[in-house]
Amino acid sequence: MTEEIQVHLPAIEKHVEHLRQGFSYWPTLENGMPPALGDYRWPAELILSTWYQAGTGEPPVNELEYRSGDSGGGFDKLDFKFLPEGDQLPPDAEVDLAIPLNSSGFGREIEIAVPWYGGGMSFGSVSEQVMLARSMAAKEWGTFTCTGEGGYPDSLVEFKDHIITQIATGMFGVREETIQHAPIVEFKYAQGAKPGLGGHLLGDKTTVTVAKMRESVPWVSLFSPFPFHSVYSVEDHRKHVDWVKTINPEALVSVKVSTPTDVDMVAVGSFYAGAHIVHLDGSYGGTGAAPEIAKKNIAMPIEFAIPKVHKYLQSENIRDEITVMASGGVRTAYDIAKAIALGADGVVLGTAELIAIGCTRCSNCERGRGCPFGLTTTDPELSLLIDPQWGAKRISNLNASYAKQLRDILRRLGLKSIRDLRGRTDLLVYLNT
Amino acid sequence: MATTNSYQRYHIDTIPTPDFVPWPNKFDVKVNRPQLAKLLISEIIHLKGDMKAVTSRPCMYGTFSGPIGGFAPRPEHCVGCLRCTVQHPKMVTITRNADRERLGDSYFTSAYVDAVSYEADTGSIPVKGAGYRGKFGGEGWDGMWTDMSEIVRPTRDGIHGREFISTVVDIGEKPSYLIFNDNGEITSAKPRILSIPVPFIYDAPPASAASSTLNEILARAASETQTLAVMPIDGDEWSVVSDQLPVQSIVPLIKLGDESTIEHLGFTPSMVEIDISDDPNSNFQNLISSIQSQFPDTIIAVRLPYDDPDNLLKLYEIGVRVFHLFADFHGRGQDGRFVLDLIREAHLTFVEAGTRDEVTLIGSGGIIAAEHVPKAIITGLDLIALDTPLLVALQAQFEGDCANRKTSQFAMPKNLPLDWGIQRLKNLTATWRDQLLEILGAMGLREVRRLRGEIGRAMFQVDLEREAFAEIEGYLVEAGD
Numbered sequence: 047m048t049e050e051i052q053v054h055l056p057a058i059e060k061h062v063e064h065l066r067q068g069f070s071y072w073p074t075l076e077n078g079m080p081p082a083l084g085d086y087r088w089p090a091e092l093i094l095s096t097w098y099q100a101g102t103g104e105p106p107v108n109e110l111e112y113r114s115g116d117s118g119g120g121f122d123k124l125d126f127k128f129l130p131e132g133d134q135l136p137p138d139a140e141v142d143l144a145i146p147l148n149s150s151g152f153g154r155e156i157e158i159a160v161p162w163y164g165g166g167m168s169f170g171s172v173s174e175q176v177m178l179a180r181s182m183a184a185k186e187w188g189t190f191t192c193t194g195e196g197g198y199p200d201s202l203v204e205f206k207d208h209i210i211t212q213i214a215t216g217m218f219g220v221r222e223e224t225i226q227h228a229p230i231v232e233f234k235y236a237q238g239a240k241p242g243l244g245g246h247l248l249g250d251k252t253t254v255t256v257a258k259m260r261e262s263v264p265w266v267s268l269f270s271p272f273p274f275h276s277v278y279s280v281e282d283h284r285k286h287v288d289w290v291k292t293i294n295p296e297a298l299v300s301v302k303v304s305t306p307t308d309v310d311m312v313a314v315g316s317f318y319a320g321a322h323i324v325h326l327d328g329s330y331g332g333t334g335a336a337p338e339i340a341k342k343n344i345a346m347p348i349e350f351a352i353p354k355v356h357k358y359l360q361s362e363n364i365r366d367e368i369t370v371m372a373s374g375g376v377r378t379a380y381d382i383a384k385a386i387a388l389g390a391d392g393v394v395l396g397t398a399e400l401i402a403i404g405c406t407r408c409s410n411c412e413r414g415r416g417c418p419f420g421l422t423t424t425d426p427e428l429s430l431l432i433d434p435q436w437g438a439k440r441i442s443n444l445n446a447s448y449a450k451q452l453r454d455i456l457r458r459l460g461l462k463s464i465r466d467l468r469g470r471t472d473l474l475v476y477l478n479t
Numbered sequence: 480m481a482t483t484n485s486y487q488r489y490h491i492d493t494i495p496t497p498d499f500v501p502w503p504n505k506f507d508v509k510v511n512r513p514q515l516a517k518l519l520i521s522e523i524i525h526l527k528g529d530m531k532a533v534t535s536r537p538c539m540y541g542t543f544s545g546p547i548g549g550f551a552p553r554p555e556h557c558v559g560c561l562r563c564t565v566q567h568p569k570m571v572t573i574t575r576n577a578d579r580e581r582l583g584d585s586y587f588t589s590a591y592v593d594a595v596s597y598e599a600d601t602g603s604i605p606v607k608g609a610g611y612r613g614k615f616g617g618e619g620w621d622g623m624w625t626d627m628s629e630i631v632r633p634t635r636d637g638i639h640g641r642e643f644i645s646t647v648v649d650i651g652e653k654p655s656y657l658i659f660n661d662n663g664e665i666t667s668a669k670p671r672i673l674s675i676p677v678p679f680i681y682d683a684p685p686a687s688a689a690s691s692t693l694n695e696i697l698a699r700a701a702s703e704t705q706t707l708a709v710m711p712i713d714g715d716e717w718s719v720v721s722d723q724l725p726v727q728s729i730v731p732l733i734k735l736g737d738e739s740t741i742e743h744l745g746f747t748p749s750m751v752e753i754d755i756s757d758d759p760n761s762n763f764q765n766l767i768s769s770i771q772s773q774f775p776d777t778i779i780a781v782r783l784p785y786d787d788p789d790n791l792l793k794l795y796e797i798g799v800r801v802f803h804l805f806a807d808f809h810g811r812g813q814d815g816r817f818v819l820d821l822i823r824e825a826h827l828t829f830v831e832a833g834t835r836d837e838v839t840l841i842g843s844g845g846i847i848a849a850e851h852v853p854k855a856i857i858t859g860l861d862l863i864a865l866d867t868p869l870l871v872a873l874q875a876q877f878e879g880d881c882a883n884r885k886t887s888q889f890a891m892p893k894n895l896p897l898d899w900g901i902q903r904l905k906n907l908t909a910t911w912r913d914q915l916l917e918i919l920g921a922m923g924l925r926e927v928r929r930l931r932g933e934i935g936r937a938m939f940q941v942d943l944e945r946e947a948f949a950e951i952e953g954y955l956v957e958a959g960d
Contacts, residue, residue: 056526057535064537064566071568080564081574082506085612119615119940127952235629239610242627242921272920273629306627307938329624330611337604338594339914341611343850344921345627350943375610388947397610408560411608418539418560422608428539476953 053427062431065419069404073098075108087330088397088407089116092377099447100402100440105379113380120330120349121381127475128458135457142463143452145392147230147298147369148322154296156229159188160449161392161464162382164399165327165373166212166234166302168196169219170247170256170268171334171411172400172422173429179437180399181205186438187445192232192394195245195270197259198224210300213290215244216270218260225293232300232325233286235273238374239332241304241345245270246335248412253424280315287320298322300371305329305351310358317359317368325394326351328374333396333422335412348374349388356389356469379451389469402444403437489646489676491704491909493602496902500874500892502596503578506557508542510549514570537563584877586809587847592871594848595907599872602906604913619810619817620851622940627921644919645926646912648678648862650707650750650839651778652800671778673749677912678856678927681708681904682805682843682864683732688875688889694724695897696873700904701728709752709803709864713740732782738766741773750778752803759783759790764797780841785812785821788828795834803841808867809882810845818845819858826859826932835932844884847871849914859932872907873900 072080073094084090095112099105105112114122128134135141147156164180171194178201184191185208192210193202197219202209211228213220225231236242247256249267257264277283287299300323301316303309309326316324328348329341352372359365372385373394385393401407404419416423420431456464459473467473522533536543541556542563543549549571563571583592590613597605616622651672658667681697683689694710701708702725709730726746733741734754741751751770755761767779780801781794791802804825810818822842829835843864846855852863867881867889874892881887919927922936930936948954 054531054535056529056532060522060526060532060535061537061566065562068565068568072565077568080561080568081572082559082564083561086614087610087612117613117615118617119944122615124948124951236627242629242923243917303629304627306629307935308629312629330615332610333608335606335608336610337606337914337917339604339850339917340921342613342621343623343854344625344918346624346938346943347615350947353947400609404565405609406561406565407609407612408558409607409609409612410558410560412606413540413558415539417608418537418562419565471948471950472952474951476948476951478953 053430055430058427058430062433065404065431066436069097070101073101073106073108073110075110083406085407086117087115087375088377088401093401093406096377096398096401096444100444103443103446103450105447105451113378115377120347120375121377121384123477124349124384124474125477126380126383126387126455126459127473129460133460135460135462137457139457139462141453141456141461142465143449145369145465149367149369150322151367153322154229154298156298158190158392160445161386161452162376162395162448163189163210163371163392164191165333165394165396166192166194166210166232167333167396168194168212168245168247169199169259170196170251170253170424173420173424173432174199174201175429175432175434176400176403176421176437177202178205178434179403179432179441181209182434182438183399183441183445184208186442190230193219193224195219195234196247196256198227199259203227212302213286214270215272215274216260216268218262218268218270222293225290225297228294228297230298230300230323231290231294232302232323233274233283234302235277236304236327237302237332237334238304238327238329238345238348239334240336240340241306241329242272243337243340243344244272248335250414251412251416251424253426256424280319283316283319291320300325302327305345305348305374307346309346309351310354313355313359313368313370314362314364317364321368323369323371324355325371325373326355326390327394328372331374331376331397333400333411348372348376348385352385352388352390353471360469379448380455382448383452383455383467384474386464386467387470387474389471391465391468398444399441402440403432488643489705491602491905491912493906493909494902495601496899496906497600498596498874499896499899502582502874503576504554504557505576505579505593506554506559507574507576508552508554508557508563509572509574510543510552511570512550514567515549518567518570537566582876583871584880584882586845586880586882587867587871587877591847595868595871596874598849598910599903599907602909604910604917616940619819619845620848620854623819623854624938624940624943625853625857625918625922626936626938628923644916644924645928646677646915646919647674647926648928649674650780650801650841650862653837653839655837671776673778675706675862677704677706677908678862678915679852679908679911680706680730680841680862680864681869682866683709683711684866684870685884685887685889687878687887688870688891690891690895692895692897692900693873693891696895696900696904697869698724698729699897700901700908701725703901704905704908706908707750712744713737730780733766735761735763735766738769741770747774748777750780750801752780752782754782756783756805759786767798780839785818785825785842788824791825791828792832795829795832795838800837801839801841803843803864805842805864805884806844807882807884808844808887809880811882818842819854822855822858822860823934830932849911850918852911852915853918853927853930854937856927856930857933857937861928861931868907869904872903 091111095110180191195214206227210230214234247268301321302325372390411422415425420428652670697708782803806818842860875889878888
């Protein structure tokens with residue numbers, strides 16, 4: 047946080063106070079729902095219920111919907127076939143939510159206490175305050191967050207055991223020490239919101255500090271081209287893995303890919319190239335700016351990609367040797383459980399965390415100074431709207447609510463471990479309403 | 480021989496061209512003034528007269544930055560971020576403006592109107608944060624996704640500009656072989672063929688929108704983007720401006736019975752379109768011969784509704800090689816099927832006859848967004864004739880539901896400025912081409928011609944859902960498999 051800041055702190059404090067009051071007040075529904083809030087994927091109720099959970103650590107007790115959206119397909123068309131009450135596990139039954147991230151049988155064993163970690167959001171696309179909040183929450187919950195492709199601010203180093211270093215095509219901010227810090231290194235080959243299009247940080251957001259971190263020129267747009275121009279085959283990818291292993295032999299390697307027709311083959315290729323984790327990023331998620339045409343129209347939604355990959359890895363007899371993480375439109379605890387029932391080991395969260403700390407999904411992330419709530423901005427004044435401690439508490443509370451709901455789902459399905467839910471499509475029901 | 484200096488990369492100059500007619504604001508902003516007054520008084524006391532803090536407003540976009548701040552909000556600045564209403568739930572209410580949401584019609588919904596307006600205004604690809612906001616899938620175009628390649632991508636255009644993706648398409652006859660004599664000279668008829676740098680032309684406007692000004696806008700925009708504009712040449716709209724138009728871009732549209740108009744054309748068109756939609760089975764070979772004798776190098780296209788496959792093959796047999804097939808403005812054919820199925824049927828008709836590479840299929844109707852272009856080409860078209868998006872770019876208002884091509888009523892803005900209209904269409908053309916490049920780039924394709932009919936480059940909801948959910952209880956009930 048070295049940017050020269052000329053802000054009027056009493057004004058910031060005033061707005062922070064009002065905002066926090068608003069995040070608590072709206073989910074009470076005393077004033078109804080904000081009429082212009084929400085969309086099909088994240089209806090107003092889902093946003094407000096996420097604010098509620100971020101404030102309390104519990105699912106809402108009023109009528110607010112907190113399980114699914116209104117998109118008319120995918121996760122919103124699925125539900126669980128819960129056991130009759132008498133066959134369910136007792137309320138005090140111990141239910142394990144931990145999943146291993148290295149199933150290869152070789153190298154460092156890493157387990158996360160909950161079946162999710164935070165997705166990559168770069169410094170520049172979000173503020174350092176947001177990165178810190180996510181890192182603190184990851185540490186508290188024994189899981190991870192990811193740097194995205196924008197460098198590794200010094201303030202994050204104390205959380206390095208819970209931070210995944212991302213390497214993407216622009217190599218922004220990638221240094222030997224940031225790879226050495228990392229328990230997990232993620233190669234981002236593609237991202238769901240803009241599959242095949244690369245990344246783009248607009249010039250307005252490339253402040254002096256951001257440019258320094260990315261070793262680039264201030265106020266100039268930065269592109270992460272697509273694809274890695276050094277990778278045209280699985281063998282080339284193996285070369286990347288070897289390179290990381292040379293710098294940090296202990297690191298696990300994750301491969302983040304989008305969801306093309308042959309996503310199953312991509313997953314198998316990633317496995318044979320030495321990846322411990324294949325991270326499937328479906329087309330309906332993403333927090334960063336992306337061309338509208340890409341979000342809806344390129345590559346398949348994650349709900350279709352997960353079973354495709356899961357079944358193919360099973361048919362190749364390697365399913366138990368690689369971890370499959372899924373992202374791109376995972377909004378609720380129920381979505382997490384559905385993704386796992388479809389065949390993922392765990393999920394990667396992004397938008398849900400940002401909503402927990404105030405995002406209204408207004409989609410103005412790239413307009414002018416950036417996010418008016420201080421999230422996806424590098425504006426020195428706006429980013430002060432987020433206090434990292436407050437943000438970490440909100441995300442932790444959301445995690446607590448998710449964990450509680452997941453335990454409840456598993457208990458009602460008669461399962462003692464989240465690992466037992468993987469691929470259990472027999473526990474799902476397709477809603478014909 | 481071409482030299483390095485002769486190479487010119489295709490480019491459309493885009494210039495911001497804001498709306499000519501003010502359209503309704505996207506959001507309405509209501510402020511409870513007594514509440515605001517109370518808040519101000521309380522803040523003056525609480526903040527000890529720190530007026531900089533007191534007058535600091537939650538809106539970054541200027542909604543409350545008028546002379547008397549929130550007492551007279553300026554909704555035209557509101558972007559719907561909702562920060563004001565989050566901070567002050569009982570004082571500020573933001574609603575979506577119903578007048579804005581009424582723009583367009585039941586097919587060309589206000590969301591599509593917003594997208595086309597933005598594209599025509601800015602010349603930029605719509606880019607937003609925070610992920611996808613719409614329905615999961617749906618019928619027609621919404622149940623279709625395009626593929627991408629995870630690593631194979633030597634091509635990249637638009638953003639980086641290092642490499643080249645071609646959006647050139649060919650219109651005309653494409654015989655499968657040529658005949659040479661012993662001297663190596665071509666003895667078969669030379670194919671009439673024309674290449675344009677974008678896979679879209681501008682279709683003739685419906686009667687309710689037609690005007691000489693609109694004709695001139697279409698013709699000049701087509702000329703500046705190096706494409707074509709189809710237009711009738713038998714009315715006042717034509718005669719007023721015919722001697723001022725860039726004729727090389729005009730495709731005269733001739734109806735059966737209006738053959739004489741071609742004799743008085745006054746220029747040699749690169750393409751002529753014969754509208755046989757009133758009588759698809761009519762004998763118009765004489766007309767073709769007449770046009771061909773007058774303009775031997777002119778390409779002749781036949782315009783007709785998406786029709787039964789047998790009729791297309793009959794037309795092929797009598798020598799038609801360029802087909803302009805149209806659905807209604809909502810993308811429905813005469814039998815009610817959606818245009819996606821109709822395109823596929825037409826394409827496969829020629830594939831199965833072994834003649835697909837010899838014909839050009841131009842399609843219009845129901846293609847109203849940039850993403851529909853690659854999807855229509857994947858389904859089987861060579862190129863698109865843009866219709867209602869051009870009108871929306873020029874801020875036409877839909878009067879009721881506008882599906883029928885003959886009876887739909889579009890109200891064009893009065894006194895359309897020529898330069899404004901031309902630039903709006905250039906901006907739209909540029910952004911649709913740029914978005915096509917994004918799709919092609921994601922697939923790793925170097926040229927749009929290779930996309931035609933490549934159904935393997937698409938994924939359909941019905942197939943993906945069956946593959947993913949077939950084992951799930953309840954699925955088969957709805958799918959009816």
